[in-house]
Amino acid sequence: MEAAFPHNGLVSVVIPCYRQAHFLPEAIESALRQTYPDVEIIVVDDGSPDDTSIVAARYANVRCVRQPNRGLPAARNAGLAASAGEYVVFLDADDRLTVDALQLGVRELARHRDCAFVAGNQELIDENGTLVPVPPRRPITANHYCELLKENFIWCPANVIYRRSVFDEVGAFDTSLAASEDYDLYLRIARRFPVRTHDRIVARYRVHRASMSTNSIRMLRSTLKVLRSQRRHVTSDPVLAAARESGIRRYRQFYGLRLISQIAVDMRVRRWRQVVPESLVALWYCPSTFTDHARDRLRRTIAGVSSEV
Secondary structure, eight states, X not given: OOOSSSSOOOEEEEEEESSOTTTHHHXXXXXXXXXXXXXXXXXXXXXXXSSHHHHHHTOTTEEXXXXXXXXXXXXXXXXXXXXXXXXXXXXXXXXEEOTTHHHHHHHHHHXXXXXXXXXXXXXXXXXXXXXXXXXXXXXXXXXXXXXXXHOXXXXXXXXXXXXXXXXXXXXXOOTTOSSOHHHHHHHHHHHHSOOEEEEEEEEEEEOOTTOGGXXXXXXXXXXXXXXXXXXXXXXXXXXXXXXXXXXXXXXXXXXXXXXXXXXXXXXXXXXXXXXXXXXXXXXXXXXXXXXXXXXXXXXXXXXXXXXXX
């Protein structure tokens, strides 16, 4: 019979927080309720102007690291530096872990000792914690680096449990990135080491208006920067090079369409100061998407604005 916990080892759960104190108790309590017994929880108050440190101090078994605001990658790195676990999970303050997330992750890493990280699946929740229906995720069982070049199929950072030792080999999060630093890390690791995925739900990923993923300009710029950084690693392999080009096209269209929708909204309500920089970004990063999908929509919007004058 398989033991409940086949391999001992401390798991560090790092929770960076900036302006998310209202969600933070749910994140902390989801880490405290784990079936896996050997856990430390570190909240990183990234210069947050709300009550992040006060909320963290309510929990006796939670350590809080405070620093001036340096952004999410630096906050995660600060938590990593302050942690002592053999394994590490990065849980955003607005997300949650399922009760057996760490047990599942440690078990998979124990079974596959060559793997640098294991990624599970997630459910989406809204601002109130209600489940949001999503299509099933395409299972990825092999060629993880190649598949990651096409798409960040991991989605939620809390899906991943890392062996701490991998950071000694590839470094931590890239603080030059304004977003997609998790995607960059997955690529750096999967390029050099075996990784593994499974389909069990380990996280609940909250989608709301203040989510970084809703900032189309930031996500577009950062995601393309991450994929472009992989060019020198794939030029000698036609399959990988094609996968990277596929990823670039995918994200140009995905974030480009979202940006075009935002431009239309801003024009409708006459937020002209936003329209100009948004349009320039769309034209620079995804001109074909802008041309193919924006012309008719923007023409209708302009007609609507003109009719109101």
